Structure formats: C-alpha cells, structure tokens
Amino acid sequence: MSASNKPLNLKEVSxxxxxxxxTVSNAFNRPDQLSEALRQRILKESAELGYHGPNLAARSLxxxxxxxxxxxxxxxxxxxxxxxxxxxxxxxxSEVLSHKKKQLLLLxxxxxxxxxxxxxxxxxxxxxxxxxxxDAFERISRSGKPIIAVDFEQGKVPSLNINNQAAARxxxxxxxRESEERVAVVSLRLIASDRVCRLEKAxxxxxxxxxxxxxRLQGYLQACQEKxxxxxxxxxxHTPMNTPEMAEKAAYEALTITPRPTxxxxxxxxLALGVLRVAQSLHIRxxxxxxxxxxxxxxxxxxxxxxxxxxxxxxxxxxxxxxRCLFDSDNPQAQLMETRLxxxxxxxxxx
Amino acid sequence: MSASNKPLNLKEVSxxxxxxxxTVSNAFNRPDQLSEALRQRILKESAELGYHGPNLAARSLxxxxxxxxxxxxxxxxxxxxxxxxxxxxxxxxSEVLSHKKKQLLLLxxxxxxxxxxxxxxxxxxxxxxxxxxxDAFERISRSGKPIIAVDFEQGKVPSLNINNQAAARxxxxxxxRESEERVAVVSLRLIASDRVCRLEKAxxxxxxxxxxxxxRLQGYLQACQEKxxxxxxxxxxHTPMNTPEMAEKAAYEALTITPRPTxxxxxxxxLALGVLRVAQSLHIRxxxxxxxxxxxxxxxxxxxxxxxxxxxxxxxxxxxxxxRCLFDSDNPQAQLMETRLxxxxxxxxxx
DNA sequence: TGGCATAACTTAAACGATTTTGACCGCCAG
DNA sequence: CTGGCGGTCAAAATCGTTTAAGTTATGCCA
Numbered sequence: 001m002s003a004s005n006k007p008l009n010l011k012e013v014s015x016x017x018x019x020x021x022x023t024v025s026n027a028f029n030r031p032d033q034l035s036e037a038l039r040q041r042i043l044k045e046s047a048e049l050g051y052h053g054p055n056l057a058a059r060s061l062x063x064x065x066x067x068x069x070x071x072x073x074x075x076x077x078x079x080x081x082x083x084x085x086x087x088x089x090x091x092x093x094s095e096v097l098s099h100k101k102k103q104l105l106l107l108x109x110x111x112x113x114x115x116x117x118x119x120x121x122x123x124x125x126x127x128x129x130x131x132x133x134x135d136a137f138e139r140i141s142r143s144g145k146p147i148i149a150v151d152f153e154q155g156k157v158p159s160l161n162i163n164n165q166a167a168a169r170x171x172x173x174x175x176x177r178e179s180e181e182r183v184a185v186v187s188l189r190l191i192a193s194d195r196v197c198r199l200e201k202a203x204x205x206x207x208x209x210x211x212x213x214x215x216r217l218q219g220y221l222q223a224c225q226e227k228x229x230x231x232x233x234x235x236x237x238h239t240p241m242n243t244p245e246m247a248e249k250a251a252y253e254a255l256t257i258t259p260r261p262t263x264x265x266x267x268x269x270x271l272a273l274g275v276l277r278v279a280q281s282l283h284i285r286x287x288x289x290x291x292x293x294x295x296x297x298x299x300x301x302x303x304x305x306x307x308x309x310x311x312x313x314x315x316x317x318x319x320x321x322x323x324r325c326l327f328d329s330d331n332p333q334a335q336l337m338e339t340r341l342x343x344x345x346x347x348x349x350x351x
Numbered sequence: 352m353s354a355s356n357k358p359l360n361l362k363e364v365s366x367x368x369x370x371x372x373x374t375v376s377n378a379f380n381r382p383d384q385l386s387e388a389l390r391q392r393i394l395k396e397s398a399e400l401g402y403h404g405p406n407l408a409a410r411s412l413x414x415x416x417x418x419x420x421x422x423x424x425x426x427x428x429x430x431x432x433x434x435x436x437x438x439x440x441x442x443x444x445s446e447v448l449s450h451k452k453k454q455l456l457l458l459x460x461x462x463x464x465x466x467x468x469x470x471x472x473x474x475x476x477x478x479x480x481x482x483x484x485x486d487a488f489e490r491i492s493r494s495g496k497p498i499i500a501v502d503f504e505q506g507k508v509p510s511l512n513i514n515n516q517a518a519a520r521x522x523x524x525x526x527x528r529e530s531e532e533r534v535a536v537v538s539l540r541l542i543a544s545d546r547v548c549r550l551e552k553a554x555x556x557x558x559x560x561x562x563x564x565x566x567r568l569q570g571y572l573q574a575c576q577e578k579x580x581x582x583x584x585x586x587x588x589h590t591p592m593n594t595p596e597m598a599e600k601a602a603y604e605a606l607t608i609t610p611r612p613t614x615x616x617x618x619x620x621x622l623a624l625g626v627l628r629v630a631q632s633l634h635i636r637x638x639x640x641x642x643x644x645x646x647x648x649x650x651x652x653x654x655x656x657x658x659x660x661x662x663x664x665x666x667x668x669x670x671x672x673x674x675r676c677l678f679d680s681d682n683p684q685a686q687l688m689e690t691r692l693x694x695x696x697x698x699x700x701x702x
Numbered sequence: 703t704g705g706c707a708t709a710a711c712t713t714a715a716a717c718g719a720t721t722t723t724g725a726c727c728g729c730c731a732g
Numbered sequence: 733c734t735g736g737c738g739g740t741c742a743a744a745a746t747c748g749t750t751t752a753a754g755t756t757a758t759g760c761c762a
Contacts, residue, residue, distance in 0.1 A: 007472075007494055007495070009717090009718055009719080010718065010719060010720095011718070011719085019741075019742090020741060020742045020743080021718090021719080021720090021742085021743095022720080022721075022741070022742065022743085023740085023741060023742080025719070025720060025721085026720095026721095026741090029720080030720095030721095033740085033741090034739095034740070034741080035739085035740075038740090038741095050493060052468045052471065052472075052490045053468035053469055053471075053472070054469055054472075054718075054719060054720090055412070055469070055472040055717090055718055055719065056408075056469040056470055056471075056472045056473040056719095057407075057408045057409075057411045057412035057417065057472070057473060057717085057718075057719085058408075058412050058717070058718035058719035058720090058747090059469055059718080059719055059720075060408045060719090060747095061406070061408040061409050061412055061717090061718080061719075061720095061746095061747050061748065061749085062718080062719050062720045062721085062746075062747050063719085063720065063747085064747075066408065067469070067470070068456070068470065076445070076446075076449060077441075077442075077445035077446075077448075077449060077455060078442050078443075078445045078446040078449065081438045081439070081441045081442035081445060082438070082439070082442050087432045087433070087438050088432070088433075090428075090432045091428075091429050091432035091433050092429075094427070094428035094429045094432060094457070095427075095428075095429040097428075098427060098428060098429065098459065098462070103456060103457075103458065103470045104428060104456070104457045105419075105454060105455070105456050105457075106445070106454075106455045106456075106457065107454065108449065111449065117403045117404035118404055118405055118406070118407040118410055118418070119407055119418070119419065119454045120403065120407075121358075121403075121404075121405075121406040121407045121408065121748095122407040122408060139403045142401060143358055144357075144358070244650075244654070273654060277654065299595075300651055300654070303595070303624055303628060303651070303655060304654060304655065304656070305655070305656035360747090360748050360749085361748060361749060361750095362748070362749085370711080370712090371711065371712045371713075372712090372713095372748090372749080372750090373711075373712060373713080373714095373750080373751075374710085374711060374712075376749065376750060376751085377711090377750090377751090380750075381750095381751095384709095384710080384711085385709095385710065385711075386709085386710065386711095389710085389711090405748075405749060405750090406747090406748055406749070408747085408748075408749090409717090409747070409748035409749040409750090410748080410749055410750075411717095411749090412717050412718065412719085412747090412748080412749070412750095413716075413717050413748080413749045413750045413751085414717085414749080414750065414751095415717075472718095
C-alpha cells in the first residue's frame with residue numbers, strides 16, 4: 001500500500017521481491033510457468049509495492065499486439081458523438097470488445113496522416129465506419145492487420161453493409177400514395193457544397209463518393225418512377241451535415257414553396273426531426289397535410305410526435321457484428337444486413 | 352508505392368535509404384536536426400517504401416509519453432454510448448483533444464483491474480467521468496499522471512462539478528406551485544437495488560456513493576420543505592439505470608396511484624422522456640394535468656412534445672473544459688460550472 | 703594558418719517488457 | 733554411483749524507437 005513516486009517497472013519489482021524479471025513476467029502472463037504459491041506471493045506483493053502490471057507500450061512492443069482495437073470514424077470524433085447512429089454503432093462495438101477484453105481507441109479518418117500515424121501502429125485491428133476521407137485506409141489496409149469496412153466497400157477488405165437503395169425505395173413506396181403526390185427530399189451530404197442548397201441536374205449525373213446518400217437517393221428516384229411521380233433536382237435539398245438544424249433550413253425552403261410538398265423523404269431520422277419541427281412551427285399538420293419519413297430508426301424516432309416512419313437498420317447489432325467479425329477469419333467477404341420498414345405515425349394511416 | 356508484406360521499421364528504412372536511424376527519426380520528429388533537403392528525401396522515400404511513421408508502442412516506450420488521453424467512464428462503454436449526456440461530454444472532450452493532436456482511448460472503471468491495467472499505463476492523462484466503480488481511480492491517481500475528476504470529488508485530485516443540489520432545488524421550486532401539490536420523484540440510481548422500486552425511510556438516511564442522485568434528491572427535498580410540500584420516501588421511485596424504459600416502469604406505478612401526483616421531478620431528461628410517454632399513453636395531459644421536469648438539457652428535451660423544463664448543465668462545454676484543464680497546471684483545484692434553469696412547456700405556464 | 707563555433711550526421715545506450723535457452727536441484731531407475 | 737528427468741528459476745537477446753554524446757566537415761575570424 002505504499003505510495004511510490006516514480007512508477008515501478010518489472011525489473012525493479014523483481015529485484016525487490018528477490019526473483020528474476022522472467023518470473024515476475026510469468027506471474028502476470030503464464031501461470032503455468034511457476035508454482036502457484038510463488039505466483040500469488042508475487043501478485044500480492046507487487047500490488048502492495050504499487051506495481052499494477054506490465055507497461056502496455058513495452059509489452060505490446062515486445063509481443064507485437066496490444067489488445068487495442070481502433071474504430072476509425074469517417075468524420076471528426078466530435079461529430080460522431082453527436083450522431084445517434086454512430087453512437088449506437090459504437091455501443092454495439094464496445095459491447096463486444098469488452099467481452100473480448102479489448103480496449104477501444106477512437107481515430108478519425110479526417111485527421112492528417114501526420115497527426116496520428118503513430119497511433120495507427122498500436123491497434124491489433126481496425127473498424128472503418130463510413131467511407132474514410134483521408135488516406136488512412138490506404139495505409140492501414142496495407143498493414144496486414146485485421147480490418148473491416150462498415151457502410152462502404154473498398155478493394156478486397158471484408159465489409160458490412162445494408163442495401164441502402166432497396167431500403168430507401170421501400171420506405172418511399174410506402175409513403176407515396178398517388179402520382180399526383182408532390183415529393184421533396186432532404187438529402188444527406190451528397191455533393192461538395194458546404195451549404196444547404198437544392199441540387200442541380202448535373203449533380204444527379206456526377207460521380208459521387210458519398211455512397212450512402214447516393215444509394216438512398218437512387219432508391220427514392222426509383223420509387224418515384226414506379227409511382228409515376230416526378231422528382232426533379234430542385235426538389236432535392238442537400239444538407240452538408242446530418243443535424244436537425246441543417247434540415248430546418250432546408251425544410252423552411254421546401255415548405256414555403258407553392259404548391260407545398262405533400263411528402264418529404266429524409267435520408268436520416270435526424271434530418272426528419274428537423275423537418276418535423278419546422279412543419280410544427282408553420283402549423284402544417286403531420287401526417288394530415290404533410291407526410292414525412294426518415295431513415296435509421298434512432299431511439300428518438302419512436303418518441304417524437306408524431307412518431308417517425310423509417311427504416312430500421314439495427315445500428316447496435318451492426319456494431320456487434322463488426323467487432324465480432326474483425327478477428328474471425330471464416331466470415332464472408334461482404335456481409336449484407338437486413339433492414340426493416342418501420343411504419344409509424346408520420347407517414348399517415350397504413351393502408 | 353510498393354506494398355510490403357511485413358511492416359517496415361525505422362532501422363530497416365534507414366538501411367534502405369543509406370542513413371542512420373537517428374537521422375530518420377529526426378526527420379520525423381526534429382526538423383532542425385538535419386538539412387531540409389535530406390528531410391524531404393527521407394519523408395518522401397520512406398512513404399514510398401510503405402513506412403508510415405514511428406511505431407507508437409516503441410515511441411511511447413522510449414519517450415515516456417504517448418499523446419493518448421483516456422476517458423474513464425463510470426459505467427460500461429456500451430451504456431455510456433447510449434446516454435446522451437455522456438455522449439455530449441465525449442463530444443466536448445474529443446473536440447479539444449483533436450485540436451491538441453491527442454488520441455482518445457476509452458476505458459471503463461467497471462472492468463476488473465486485471466483486464467485493462469496494461470492499457471492504463473499508456474495514456475498521458477486521465478479524465479474520470481462519474482464516480483468510478485472499481486479501484487482504477489486509486490491506482491491511477493498514484494501514478495502521478497495528470498488526472499481530473501468530473502462529476503465527483505475524491506482526494507486531492509482536481510475536479511469539475513456542478514452544484515447538483517442547488518440546481519435541483521431551483522427546478523423543483525419552479526415547478527411546485529403550492530403546498531397542496533402532490534410530488535413524485537423518479538430518481539437515478541441511488542441504492543444498491545437493481546430493480547425499479549420505491550424508496551424506504553432507511554434509504555434516505557443511509558450513506559450514499561451515488562453523489563449525483565443523492566445531491567439532486569437533497570435539492571428536491573429542500574425545495575419541497577420550503578414550499579411546505581410533503582415528499583415521503585414511497586413517492587420516490589428508484590431506477591437502476593438511466594433509460595426511458597426504467598422510467599416507464601416507475602411512471603406506470605406513480606401515475607396509477609390515487610390521488611395522482613401533480614408534479615413529477617425526474618433526475619434526468621432521459622427519465623423524463625419515459626415519464627412523458629407513459630403520461631401520453633394514459634391520456635394524462637402535460638402540463639395541464641401533470642407537470643414534469645427533467646435535468647441535463649439534452650438535445651431531445653427541446654424537441655419532444657411537450658418540450659421539457661429542465662436544468663442546462665452544458666455537457667459539451669464540460670467535456671471541453673475537462674480536456675483543456677487536464678494539462679494545465681495553473682487551474683483551480685475544484686471547478687464549479689454554472690447551471691441554468693431552462694423553462695419550457697412541460698412545467699406549465701411561466702408565472 | 704590555427705583555433706573555434708556550427709552544421710550535419712552517426713554511434714550507441716536506454717526505454718520496460720517477453721521469451722528462448724539453459725542452469726540448478728533433488729530424486730529415481732538402472 | 734550415475735545419467736536422466738521434471739520442476740523451477742535466471743541470463744540474455746530482442747522488440748522499434750529516441751536522444752545524449754561523439755564525429756566529421758565546413759566556415760569564419762584573428
């Protein structure tokens with residue numbers, strides 16, 4: 001119980017206990033290499049000296065593994081913590097990691113490689129969540145360490161995805177009733193613009209790296225076509241960030257044009273919440289005067305008024321699966337998770 | 352651009368480039384120690400070889416620092432990601448850390464020390480969020496590394512808190528109008544029980560390690576006393592976890608007794624959301640028939656219907672301050688952040 | 703020219719663990 | 733008596749860096 005000033009190391013401890021460093025190391029790592037009595041003595045007395053186990057840096061340098069897993073987030077960490085979907089994903093990941101007794105290091109693919117390339121050498125495995133922005137993916141995928149790509153695909157790396165297009169089509173088909181419907185879309189980041197704006201014709205044909213937004217939009221367009229509804233680019237509002245505030249800006253614009261849209265397809269629940277709020281402030285009744293659908297099925301989607309019709313994509317489970325697959329060699333190269341249409345109040349009566 | 356099988360190390364790179372290891376190291380760390388021309392050559396060619404900077408384990412072993420900061424969460428990581436307040440706190444922390452070019456490692460104070468004591472040796476500093484459950488705090492506070500205690504106080508460690516009692520008193524005083532009021536409380540974890548239950552007289556007098564819940568309860572009790580309202584233990588519902596589901600159980604019980612409470616004081620917004628939902632399902636009008644207040648001011652508190660009267664405790668800013676203070680030696684030992692009463696719809700008309 | 707500071711690198715010793723190899727001790731079988 | 737064997741423990745090499753100290757080479761001034 002004595003408090004020491006400088007942290008002890010294993011060598012010092014072994015000296016004080018009168019045994020070799022190997023023996024102390026074995027006491028912590030390989031119980032079968034020494035008598036149980038001695039092991040207990042070492043564990044007990046070293047703790048009393050203030051030694052709390054081998055230094056991670058030294059240990060992982062020597063062993064070549066650290067029991068640390070990194071989740072590399074597409075956006076800044078700060079943003080990811082504010083996103084309910086990312087939080088749920090991390091919830092699932094950490095649930096499994098704690099069972100596997102692994103630690104969680106959070107990195108951002110946004111960071112200049114310089115800033116964190118050292119940190120990238122520590123983890124034993126990497127979970128990339130969302131299409132990475134920098135060149136971190138390139139570097140790390142060369143390292144030979146286990147890696148999994150979630151919500152995007154790249155090269156030969158194992159991946160975990162949902163069918164965004166099919167799910168978006170399904171929810172749109174549900175909410176669009178007739179060909180006279182006036183449909184607007186509030187889109188996740190899709191183009192380079194950093195402002196809320198309407199799309200232009202060229203945007204729809206351009207190459208797009210934002211696969212999630214792109215695929216969901218394709219689903220919407222497909223559904224509209226099937227329903228005989230026109231969805232021109234200027235009825236698609238682009239938001240650079242997935243926040244209710246962005247959606248509010250878009251919704252003010254969309255809901256003040258004449259004739260007003262009868263349906264708004266939102267690429268995320270977070271966006272839908274913003275739209276909902278604007279509708280309320282404009283005294284537009286949902287779902288009577290305006291039907292709204294979201295995507296993701298975050299917890300709040302079932303609590304807000306009216307509750308949101310949306311697509312459940314099991315974000316927590318996605319995190320669990322990603323973490324489990326990371327160290328399983330015998331899992332399929334590209335996994336596709338099921339999604340489910342969740343019908344609630346915001347899309348009007350079920351038919 | 353050549354893909355190598357085994358990751359290169361600095362020594363190997365230096366050999367291939369025909370310079371010493373020190374020079375390569377300096378190229379990465381100390382630009383002033385070599386000519387700019389050579390430095391550029393080394394940086395360029397080593398990247399082409401597939402070397403992406405010094406190994407973190409080796410570097411931090413040698414330097415004694417890692418540029419990693421750990422946030423030690425009181426509960427499991429998994430739980431913390433589901434808690435909006437913790438997420439906001441982490442958002443603030445990560446915002447500052449990314450500016451300081453530090454990485455974020457998440458640990459749980461719950462984990463048996465055995466599981467992660469190695470990981471504890473890596474970080475340069477520790478942010479303890481919430482009163483820790485295990486003995487990690489003991490161990491780490493002895494290490495001499497920078498440390499800050501958030502939402503609790505312990506020993507001589509610098510801490511960051513709000514005045515929970517005063518804030519709880521203020522919000523209770525606001526919502527309680529007259530001495531005839533019937534008040535119920537939905538409490539955060541306060542006692543050892545793992546079920547939703549009512550408190551008993553003994554619980555109010557017992558020693559309590561859950562300082563947040565304890566202090567908020569003291570504030571409620573104080574306000575009741577000042578208003579001349581009786582708040583007996585059996586009108587205080589205990590929830591073992593901060594989730595809407597727990598609150599729903601409590602609220603069903605509380606709202607089906609006769610006479611029904613006129614005010615429910617919830618120790619968190621998350622709990623209040625559960626109560627709100629039950630009130631709606633029982634067709635009890637809020638705020639007309641029942642007034643509800645929360646605590647924390649999470650984003651959803653301003654989006655739900657009716658919006659929640661609550662206490663704003665600036666969780667994001669709290670995270671920022673914690674991260675900033677960690678490495679500032681000249682900050683006060685115990686900081687107290689301001690809170691603010693936020694009056695919205697759920698507490699009825701303002702007077 | 704000599705002396706000396708300075709720039710540009712190199713050498714080599716840590717950093718704190720893990721692990722292979724081998725030493726030592728007692729004991730039993732041959 | 734001795735060789736071998738199981739059970740323990742110690743010595744030393746090694747992991748990939750950083751950095752203090754040392755070595756040249758060069759420029760500058762008296």
